[in-house]
Amino acid sequence: MNSEIIQNLRSDIDELDKQLMALVEKRAQLVLRLSDEKKQLGMTEYDPTREQAIIERLYQEFKPTFSQSEIEAIFKPIFKASLRIQQA
Ligand SMILES: C=C(O[C@@H]1C=C(C(=O)O)C=C[C@H]1O)C(=O)O
Structure with missing residues (x-):
């Protein structure tokens, strides 16, 4: 039945x-560990070059499915949350 398919698909999505x-x-926990190492080396937490490189690499890998701006829209908030956690 169609509604059962919808329910099952929604359950898979959830x-x-x-x-x-x-x-x-888990990623944020790794960023937190990296942040501790960076602090000890006197490095700044925010690294826009690294963030841009991540977006570019993911775009090259997933460009048949996602545009660069969509990948940015997904990852920029993740970077922002990572920085908030680093600074907490
Ligand atoms: C994790 C780092 O620190 C920050 C957080 C990043 C992230 O969430 O991937 C990337 C660059 C930095 O702004 C890093 O320098 O690699």
């Missing part, structure tokens, strides 16, 4: 969303 957030959280 599970993937949860996994995505768990990965974003």
Whole structure:
């Protein structure tokens, strides 16, 4: 039945969303560890060159599916949240 398919697909999407957030959280923990190392070396937390390189690399890998501006729209808030956590 169609509504059952919709329910199952939504359930799969909900599970993937949860996994995505768990990965974003795991990423933030790595950024936090990196931030500690950077502080010890006297490096600044914000590194726009590195952020741009990440977006460019992901764009090269996923460009059949996502535009560069879509990848930016996904990742810039992740970078911003990472910096907030670093500065907390
Ligand atoms: C993690 C770093 O620090 C900051 C956070 C980044 C991120 O979330 O990927 C990237 C660059 C920096 O603004 C880094 O320098 O690699």
